[in-house]
Amino acid sequence: MEKAKKSEQLVAAIENGTVIDHIPSDKVFDVVNLLGLTSITTPITIGANLTSHKMGSKGIIKIADRYFSEEECSKLSVIAPNIVLNIIRNYEVAEKKAIPVPDEVRGIVKCCNPMCITNHEPMQTVFRVVDKRNGTLRCRYCGKDIPRDDVKLL
Amino acid sequence: MDNSGRSLISLEGLDRDDILELLRQAATFETKPDRKILDGKVVATLFFEPSTRTRLSFETAVNRLGGRVIGFSDAATTSSSKGETLKDTIMMVSNYADLIIMRHYLEGAAKYASEISPVPIINAGDGANQHPSQTMLDLYSMLKTQGRLDGLDIFLVGDLKYGRTVHSMLTAMRFFNPTFHFISPEELKMPAEYKEFCRENGIRFSEHSEFNEKVISEADIIYMTRVQRERFTDLMEYERVKDSFILHNDMLAGTKPNLRILHPLPRVNEISQDVDSNPKAYYFQQAKNGLFVREALICNALNLL
Numbered sequence: 228m229e230k231a232k233k234s235e236q237l238v239a240a241i242e243n244g245t246v247i248d249h250i251p252s253d254k255v256f257d258v259v260n261l262l263g264l265t266s267i268t269t270p271i272t273i274g275a276n277l278t279s280h281k282m283g284s285k286g287i288i289k290i291a292d293r294y295f296s297e298e299e300c301s302k303l304s305v306i307a308p309n310i311v312l313n314i315i316r317n318y319e320v321a322e323k324k325a326i327p328v329p330d331e332v333r334g335i336v337k338c339c340n341p342m343c344i345t346n347h348e349p350m351q352t353v354f355r356v357v358d359k360r361n362g363t364l365r366c367r368y369c370g371k372d373i374p375r376d377d378v379k380l381l
Numbered sequence: 382m383d384n385s386g387r388s389l390i391s392l393e394g395l396d397r398d399d400i401l402e403l404l405r406q407a408a409t410f411e412t413k414p415d416r417k418i419l420d421g422k423v424v425a426t427l428f429f430e431p432s433t434r435t436r437l438s439f440e441t442a443v444n445r446l447g448g449r450v451i452g453f454s455d456a457a458t459t460s461s462s463k464g465e466t467l468k469d470t471i472m473m474v475s476n477y478a479d480l481i482i483m484r485h486y487l488e489g490a491a492k493y494a495s496e497i498s499p500v501p502i503i504n505a506g507d508g509a510n511q512h513p514s515q516t517m518l519d520l521y522s523m524l525k526t527q528g529r530l531d532g533l534d535i536f537l538v539g540d541l542k543y544g545r546t547v548h549s550m551l552t553a554m555r556f557f558n559p560t561f562h563f564i565s566p567e568e569l570k571m572p573a574e575y576k577e578f579c580r581e582n583g584i585r586f587s588e589h590s591e592f593n594e595k596v597i598s599e600a601d602i603i604y605m606t607r608v609q610r611e612r613f614t615d616l617m618e619y620e621r622v623k624d625s626f627i628l629h630n631d632m633l634a635g636t637k638p639n640l641r642i643l644h645p646l647p648r649v650n651e652i653s654q655d656v657d658s659n660p661k662a663y664y665f666q667q668a669k670n671g672l673f674v675r676e677a678l679i680c681n682a683l684n685l686l
């Protein structure tokens with residue numbers, strides 16, 4: 228706990244906003260892309276490769292004055308289901324939110340089957356989440372299953 | 382206008398009654414294949430990948446029903462070779478045709494087409510994925526030769542790893558309490574996910590690496606598939622097993638009288654020529670059954686039955 232606190236302090240505290248914690252270090256920039264953080268104008272602090280006694284190494288993103296909808300958050304489940312969102316109000320954690328796993332994922336993930344129509348037509352990909360615990364996706368078009376570790380973002 | 386609900390993309394959505402009803406309709410077409418049900422209708426056959434056998438079967442079905450056919454038999458001669466999207470081709474053709482029968486080298490192409498097309502789509506094969514009319518004609522041939530679909534002993538022989546026809550047969554037969562026997566070289570064994578499917582659906586199966594007279598003595602159906610050289614990572618292994626999964630006439634001496642031998646065709650050498658004259662050989666009639674099954678599928682897609 229001590230260690231975790233220390234690493235969080237490496238990134239500046241925010242008064243109001245969202246702290247996205249427990250991001251696997253190699254997924255930090257996927258989270259940035261999925262939430263469209265590159266087009267946000269409020270202050271954002273990104274910490275990567277921080278020490279975590281739970282995960283070994285983790286990333287944290289702090290976004291001032293911005294909260295995310297269920298739908299926006301559920302996108303994150305395709306890459307890292309254990310991410311936690313801390314809602315900050317007045318420098319305090321007002322709420323801790325786990326990532327909801329959606330039934331369907333549209334237009335975020337690329338199908339890993341090179342012979343899938345979605346990799347050849349200008350069209351939206353659609354996956355059904357067939358195993359919510361392990362995050363396995365099944366392509367609506369070619370029927371192939373993608374384990375969470377093989378998920379590639381579009 | 383939304384006709385996509387009548388599209389046939391795979392058999393996964395069909396239940397036991399749907400399958401039996403389609404087979405019953407196919408049987409009525411067999412008693413009278415020539416009918417003017419499609420009078421005034423135009424059917425497009427879009428073959429983005431050549432498959433003469435399947436195309437001729439579908440086009441014969443349309444013609445025998447009194448409809449007209451437009452289309453192409455090879456994408457190299459069409460605008461898709463100039464970079465046109467599948468969507469644009471489907472939208473253009475759906476202006477002209479009442480039904481689109483399509484074959485494509487990409488998996489999921491027919492599913493996508495059915496989502497954008499205002500007219501129904503019949504999938505005549507999408508890459509390694511689905512080929513529902515082939516599976517329906519396999520089922521029709523089993524029902525016709527055995528008088529039942531329930532409780533059959535079905536032997537699948539050859540390439541069980543890549544053979545899409547054997548995979549869809551497992552799916553479609555799950556309602557009919559079959560016992561499957563998987564006979565294949567080690568490299569081309571039935572994939573674990575399909576064996577898991579059998580367990581989940583209470584389908585009995587056993588696996589054999591030997592193909593001989595003794596193994597097949599209890600068979601009602603032997604379904605042969607081709608063992609292709611290019612499927613092997615180890616060519617030495619191919620050379621070793623290539624002659625072990627060939628059906629010869631002398632292997633059939635001790636088999637059950639009701640046994641019939643099926644093959645999706647084209648055959649290369651996995652059924653030796655001396656089997657052809659054996660009354661248990663059924664693969665040529667099987668191909669003919671495709672016509673009646675496809676007549677039923679076409680009329681269903683157009684809601685004409």
Ligand SMILES: [Zn+2]
Pocket residue numbers: 338339340343344345366367368369370371489
């Ligand atoms: Zn796919």
